[in-house]
Amino acid sequence: MLSYEVVEHGKPLQAKLRETPVPGGTEVLVRITRSGVCHSDLHLQEGFFDLGGGKRASIRDRGVVPPFTVGHEPYGVVEAVGPEASGVKPGDRRLVYPWIGCGSCPVCADGNDHYCLSPRTIGVVRPGAYATHVLVPDARYLVDVEGIDPAWAATLACSGLTAWSAIGKxxxxxxxxxxxxxxxxxxxxxxxxxxxxxxxxxxxxxxxxxxxxxxxxxxxxxxxxxxxxxxxxxxxxxxxxxxxxxxxxxxxxxxxxxxxxxxxxxxxxxxxxxxxxxxxxxxxxxxxxxxxxxxxSYVGSLRELREVVELARSGRLRPSPIDLRPAADVNRCLDDLRAGRVLGRAVLDFDGVDPDRLA
CATH class of the missing domain: 3.40.50.720 (NAD(P)-binding Rossmann-like Domain)
Structure with missing residues (x-):
């Protein structure tokens, strides 16, 4: 598989070839076709969050150490499923809910994975969607977005979800x-x-x-x-x-x-x-x-994402402007986002990208 990785903080992402994961248990392998680009990815690339007064929160202190692959707005096609996976099959097109918790604590049991103290967030803790493939722990984190443009659908996993959850407060x-x-x-x-x-x-x-x-x-x-x-x-x-x-x-x-x-x-x-x-x-x-x-207000729950998807599918939600970019232009895209040159949301296009060849 091909991935664009943070190899050194503050430096451009680098294209790398990795072994394509094989799903086991309840896991699902998704072949990425669209990957939204979020401003948070800039902080992950830079390696810190600005706390003001010269203070910084290092992401290394949270266990996020290069090399790693960002990207938490994944949309794609189910390519393979583990022997215990259910609810999806190869060929299904799905949006991935990335804010995955440990799955076993009381917070996750309440449906609030995004508040879990032991997160497995795709694009932060787990390899993300600036890649041709993403391994998802369970099919329950996959959302059917049939009828919604794939590029817009990808953005619903973060920007749409975050806005919706904030409005609810x-x-x-x-x-x-x-x-x-x-x-x-x-x-x-x-x-x-x-x-x-x-x-x-x-x-x-x-x-x-x-x-x-x-x-x-x-x-x-x-x-x-x-x-x-x-x-x-x-x-x-x-x-x-x-x-x-x-x-x-x-x-x-x-x-x-x-x-x-x-x-x-x-x-x-x-x-x-x-x-x-x-x-x-x-x-x-x-x-x-x-x-x-x-x-x-921090992102949102899987239940809230399903609400956003239903609202988008209803036709009552006006799509945000989408700036679709070739996946190979990821660093230029990040630079444009950092400089404020992106109107709406940028999305990387992985359709047709060869997963076995550096781009």
Whole structure:
């Protein structure tokens, strides 16, 4: 099999030929045809998350040591199944749920694999989908996405799922209330469409790039704000009539966190998903006095992914812009993502890639 691997942190990925896994037990081997590219992959390539104040969280400390293969938005064709696998057969096209837990702890038993303390995450702990093949521990992590474009389907495993789970953490909204979407990359675009599909029309998109704000309007936002402008807070509150009930932060940097939290009305919820990095200082009394909630949201459950897929299949969800790239252009794709040159979501195309030949 061919894989594109992080061999040294901070360096371009390298193409490597590895033995194609043979599934045993309940395992399923999936031949990858589409692999979504996520901003988190940049952190894995770089080897750390920025905690602010010069502090870093090294992924080596979490046991993620090169060489390894990233990619946690896998879509492909079942190529082989283990002797104990059930529910799929060779030739089935499936989306892979990558946020796999240990499978035996109480958290996993509750259906919250993504919160497991002993994760087996594909593309982080286990070899990921920047490769021609991925080995999945059990067929229950495979989701039928028939009727959905494969490139878009791949993105549902992370950007779609993350946006959906974050929206689910907002309070019940009154008709007059607004939701601010901070960051209009792939996750922000997905969130805008999902909010509209859920009947939320008061959505204001916030970003520093005019092109992304224009696309956000196409996705269904009712208004936009240049989040880098000096009057961004005043404009956001004016548009919403001081009724911002929810702020979804898909960037996760001090500027977006500060804007989102400050814009909230009393009782509002700020939900952080983005991992750009940094730190903020919050005075404690106003949190209680304003009765606001500040919380994180990390990807989502298998149940939530199935909900996203059904929503996409229903036709009520507008696809985010997809930038389909040849798999061999993976490093250029990562560089473009890092520089902000990707509108929507980038996806690698593995169709026709020879798994036994370096590209």
């Amino acid at each position: 907002l309070p019940v909204l009154a008709a007059r209330e607004w939701v601010a979407v901070l960051g209009c990359g792939g996750l922000g675009m997905a969130a805008i469409s999902m909010l509209r599909a859920r009947g939320v029309s008061n959505v204001v998109a916030c970003d520093v790039e005019t092109g992304k704000l224009a696309q956000a309007m196409e996705q269904g936002a009712a208004a936009t704000v240049d989040s880098g402008a000096p009057d961004a807070l005043a404009r956001l509150q004016s548009i919403a009539g001081n009724a911002v009930a929810g702020a979804l932060d898909f960037v996760g940097m001090p500027a977006t966190a500060t804007l989102g939290i400050a814009a909230l009305a009393k009782g509002g919820h700020y939900v952080l998903c983005g991992l750009f990095g940094g730190e903020i200082t919050l005075p404690l009394p106003p949190i209680a006095q304003r009765a606001i909630a500040v919380r994180g």
